[in-house]
Amino acid sequence: MSLKNQLTFWSVGLLTLIALLAGSISYLLGQKGAGLFLDHQLRLVAGSVDEGSQLPAMQKKYLAEDQQKKEYGFVIQVGMANEPVRSSRPDFNLPLASASGYSEQFYHGEKWRAYTLVYPERTVQVSQSDAVRRDIASDAALFAALPIAGLLPLSWILVLIGVGRILKPLADVTMAVTLRDASSLAPIPGKNIPAEAAPLITEINSLLLRIQESIESRRNFVMDAAHELRTPLTALQLQIDNLAQSRSPEDMEVRIAELRFGMQRASHIVAQLLRMARYEASEHTSARARVDLGSVMKHCISSIIPVADKSGIDLGMVCDEEAEILANDDDLRILFGNLLDNAVRYTQSGGRIDVAIEVKGQMVSVSIVDNGPGIPEEMLPRVFDRFFRVQGHQVEGSGIGLALVQAIAKRESAELSLKNREDGRGLQATVTFKLFVNRDADGTQNDRVTKASF
């Protein structure tokens, strides 16, 4: 059921109910008031009657009146001691009450209301047919209730107009959304929107903004990826051309080596792009579990150690405590894998890389320190941008690694810092996680300290 119909239904229903109640109360009060007024009239008339001098004239007048006036008029009776009771209406012999005041009596099967005044020498009684009194009271009551009944349809019309006006801004928004282009992500205009509906419009607009940002970021990613792949593919094309023109077996071997290197570079970029795409696709699905940082790091180091050995780099790890965190195992491997890969690739042969896992209170920090060239200070804030690479060194890369590292650290609520070593001889990457604290049923903290080195 629409809001408009509900509002109209309830407003019209309540107004009708109130009008019915008000009409009935007015009718009853009108009836009561008319009764009191008629009683008052009976008393006034009784008070104005003398020994009955006006009765003969009244009888004559009565006989000349039409039927309705005959029925509606008062009947005046005067009784004197030792005389028959005289009346303003011929043949009307309602017994006179013995005491002053109001009374109700039946006369010829009809109910009468009378007011009697008892004087020492005479009794005056003025009466009126109860049916006539009820007729008059009903008419008066009807007049009291009629305006309410008459105003009821007007109130319905006002409710319809009012509801229409209140809901107009919402109808305008609906129309604006219906008429808009299917691909439009522009904010919904929220002008004059009722306060109750405003948060909904704000939420929808912020959702539209997020969708727009997400579409834009995906579009940029695809464009950047295509751009990044173009360079190695052009290089591959050139290398193939060169290979075709090689003149001697030695020349051919050199060019094949170049081609192999170019292929490696292209497939590295594709692999990094795939990692990034997979990471983004799993944004809402990656499960978290208790992970031992030492074990994950050992696994990452064993994957990279052949490369480090080849370059004569001394890669070592110190893990002074067992450090468990709540995280996604695969994400952690990508994070540490990229940091280690950078350290190994950018450090010159014979260099040194130290990995340390340190628990400090409720936190655990993992640091990877190398003695490579470091990153120029002014470039440090930019190395987390996708496809950004520091120019001037021979090492090939796609510039995705640190962007991925930063995104994973954010998702895992870890703090990531990248800075040049204070002695100016290399780079220090530190990732700080919140430690997973295992509490026993009795609430005591279960800390087990082990020493391990790699």
Ligand SMILES: Nc1ncnc2c1ncn2[C@@H]1O[C@H](COP(=O)(O)OP(=O)(O)OP(=O)(O)O)[C@@H](O)[C@H]1O
């Ligand atoms: N340990 C490091 N020492 C010196 N420079 C580094 C180090 N780590 C990163 N950098 C610099 O930061 C840049 C960005 O690193 P990032 O890992 O994002 O990309 P990449 O290594 O070039 O490519 P990818 O990791 O995707 O293969 C690198 O090009 C490099 O110049």
Ligand SMILES: [Mg+2]
């Ligand atoms: Mg890298």
